[in-house]
Each structure stands twice: as structure tokens, then as C-alpha cells.
């Protein structure tokens with residue numbers, strides 16, 4: 001994760017009408033690690049419904065700045081990305097959230113970047129979109145393309161997190177295996193399969209090559225190789241005497 005750049009990503013909600021959506025947007029942000037929320041002339045705020053819907057993200061609401069107009073929200077920004085459900089007649093190039101997020105994260109290395117969301121009923125007006133250098137549209141059903149405001153914030157916040165490099169999800173600690181470990185595994189397979197009569201000792205290579213392909217594709221880690229070696233030992237028809245089969 002590019003943490004410094006990520007901290008410079010700002011969500012701007014313009015003229016939000018339902019306090020519940022403000023709370024839900026704060027929650028959507030916090031889940032994705034965003035914290036900078038600016039509210040431009042919200043209709044009802046603060047409001048208990050906003051806090052209720054934030055459910056655990058009240059800190060984002062408490063730190064949110066309320067400003068009177070979009071210019072104030074964007075004054076220090078090096079990039080503003082406007083979001084729109086509608087394809088306007090104006091000639092703004094529209095990008096999808098993935099492309100926009102990459103641009104936003106890159107620009108955030110230079111300074112604050114705003115992603116601007118519009119009113120529930122009317123979205124952003126053309127003057128507001130004119131303030132944004134890049135326009136983002138979430139691809140959707142052309143006959144029903146308008147997401148709930150907080151849902152749109154969630155989609156964009158997720159893409160920002162992915163673009164910032166958080167694409168590794170809970171990996172196990174994989175201990176890598178060496179080429180020698182893999183050769184040991186293949187020799188062990190060959191030895192046990194010959195002993196069991198499954199592999200023709202005169203023509204071992206075709207099957208062994210197939211097994212190599214299978215295990216290379218699976219890319220086992222050390223624990224998995226050890227499990228396989230243990231299983232082979234337990235299945236070896238020669239029993240204990242040969243448990244130290246070749247390649248061990």
C-alpha cells in the first residue's frame with residue numbers, strides 16, 4: 001500500500017440530501033482505509049441518522065469538514081475526479097473507476113486528490129463537473145445506471161484501495177522450495193511408483209514429466225512438499241526399510 005498517497009485521497013459529497021447516505025459513505029470509506037471526507041453544503045448535517053448509518057465510522061464524520069461550496073473543497077487539490085451516472089452531452093471523456101483510481105493514486109503522490117460525488121436526486125451540475133479534470137462513470141445497466149450515493153462511494157473507494165496496491169489478500173506465509181527440494185519430491189514419487197508397479201521402470205519419463213508439469217503448476221510450498229513426502233513414505237509398499245527412498 002502506498003500509505004502517504006492514500007492519505008491524500010479525499011471524498012467530497014456535494015449537496016448530500018439524506019444524512020443516512022453521509023453516514024453510509026463514511027462507513028464505506030473507513031472500510032477501505034480512507035479518512036478525508038468533505039461535505040459541501042449538506043442539506044441535513046449533523047444528524048443522528050448519519051451517525052447511526054456510520055456504525056463504527058463516526059470518527060470519519062467527526063473529522064469531516066463542512067464547507068459552503070465546491071471551490072473550498074478543491075482549493076488545495078492537484079486533481080479532482082467528478083463522478084456521474086449519466087453520460088452528458090458535453091465532451092468530457094469518461095473513465096471507469098479502475099482507470100480513474102490509478103490516475104488518482106498516482107496524482108496523490110503530488111498532493112490532495114478529490115473524488116467528487118453529487119446529490120442523490122440530481123447528481124453534479126455541469127458547472128461542478130467543469131471543476132473536475134477527470135470524469136468517472138461506474139459501468140452499469142444502461143436502463144438503470146444510478147447507484148445509491150454511498151454504494152457509489154464504496155465502489156470507488158474499493159478501486160482506490162486496489163490501485164494503491166492492496167491486492168494481496170491474507171496470504172499464508174509460504175516458505176519457498178528450492179529446485180533440489182522439487183527434484184527430491186520427483187525422485188521420491190518415481191521410486192514409490194516403481195515399487196508399487198504403477199510406473200514402468202523401462203519407460204518412466206512420460207509419466208514423470210506429466211507429474212512435473214502438475215507440481216510445477218501447483219507450485220507447492222515447503223509444508224506442502226513435506227506433506228507429500230510423508231504421504232509417499234506412508235504409501236511405500238516396501239515399508240519401513242525403504243522409507244529413506246532415493247532422493248531423500
Ligand code: SAH
Pocket residue numbers: 083084085086116117118119120121122123124136137138139140145146147148149152
Ligand atoms: N439522478 C442523478 C443520480 C445521482 S446518484 C444523476 O443522474 O446524476 C448520486 C451520486 O452517486 C451521483 O452524483 C454520483 O456521484 C454517484 N453515482 C451514482 N451512480 C453512479 C455511476 N453509475 N457512476 C458514477 N457515479 C455514480
